[in-house]
Amino acid sequence: MDSTDGKENGGPEGYQLNEIMSGISNILNTLANFMLRLDSQGRQMDELAKEVQGRDGIQERLELVQEQANDTVYSVTEINNSQEIMSREISRLKDYVIKLEFRVNVQEKQILELDLGVEEVDSFHILNLFRLGEKDPTHKRKYPRPICIQFGYKTHKDKVMSRVRVLKEKKSHIRLAVQQPEEIRKKRKRMYDIQKKYSAKNVETKIKGDKLIFTKSGNVYRDKTGTRPTAEEVISGDQVKITVNKGKHIEDNQNRFESHATSVNSYKQVKESLIEILRLPTVSSASHNVYAYRFAGSDGMVHEGSEDDGEHGAGRTLLSAMNDNGIQNALIVVSRWFGNKIGMRRFTHIVDAGLSAGKNTNPS
Structure with missing residues (x-):
């Protein structure tokens, strides 16, 4: 009877077994908690390692960003320079167009003033008439001094000049020449000044039209500064x-x-x-x-x-x-x-x- 009661109540042995099982359970729980903590710390270590690795790559990334920034500054500088150049070109182009417009207006006015027709006239209105050059007391001049006639009207001058062909056909000794444009006359005047300088150096030249020609070589004088800027x-x-x-x-x-x-x-x-x-x-x-x-x-x-x-x-x-x-x-x-x-x-x-x-x- 005593033995039966001992088995039912567990007795000392049953109590000790329960204590052992409870202890093991506690240890397992402790181990499980410890493993969870280790796992958590492992993840933290991984994140920390990644962060450290990231910090180690910061210098390279900073260098890359700096390089990109330098490229951007260079590009902006190039754009600014291009804009400044373009601005100067546009401003100078505007100035050039203004002058071209002035020249075109002057030429249009000259064209409108042209009288292309030659009217029939009964008499000529002459404002001035005189001989050119000085008298030759020795009478050795090959040709007589030319006569300059200033007409009162352009139509009168045009009428006279229209008869040049007739004079040539009849082999007349009379020669007619219209006054040269102001620009050509000024250019010839400049050629005469240059001719004097070459004459002082004993270099023979002759003027033909608006050109100065070196007699020996036949070369045409050209201004060493060249033409006007384009x-x-x-x-x-x-x-x-x-x-x-x-x-x-x-x-x-x-x-x-x-x-x-x-x-x-x-x-x-x-x-x-x-x-x-x-x-x-x-x-x-x-x-x-x-x-x-x-x-x-x-x-x-x-x-x-x-x-x-x-x-x-x-x-x-x-x-x-x-x-x-x-x-x-x-x-x-x-x-x-x-x-x-x-x-x-x-x-x-x-x-x-x-x-x-x-x-x-x-x-x-």
């Missing part, structure tokens, strides 16, 4: 790189005169400097850009030249003023924006403005 040369977006002195600003009857000057010492420098001055704001828009230059060459001679740019006689007048005032090794450009007619005063203003810029130029 639109492509002037409109270029390059910055002006030379030092330019600005002279007086003069206004008269809605005409504006401005002047610029710079130092030169060769034909090449004259041409390059002229392009640079024409690139200055608004200069190319002027109705006329008259210029003159003088410089002492390596041969000891003074080289000089001028250009009217449609303002007939202005270039030679400016060059003469430079000579009279001892201005040398300089290029002077005088710009005129046409307003209304002011007669001979325009030459006074051109000289006044030009000298004010030329005297401030330091010879090189």
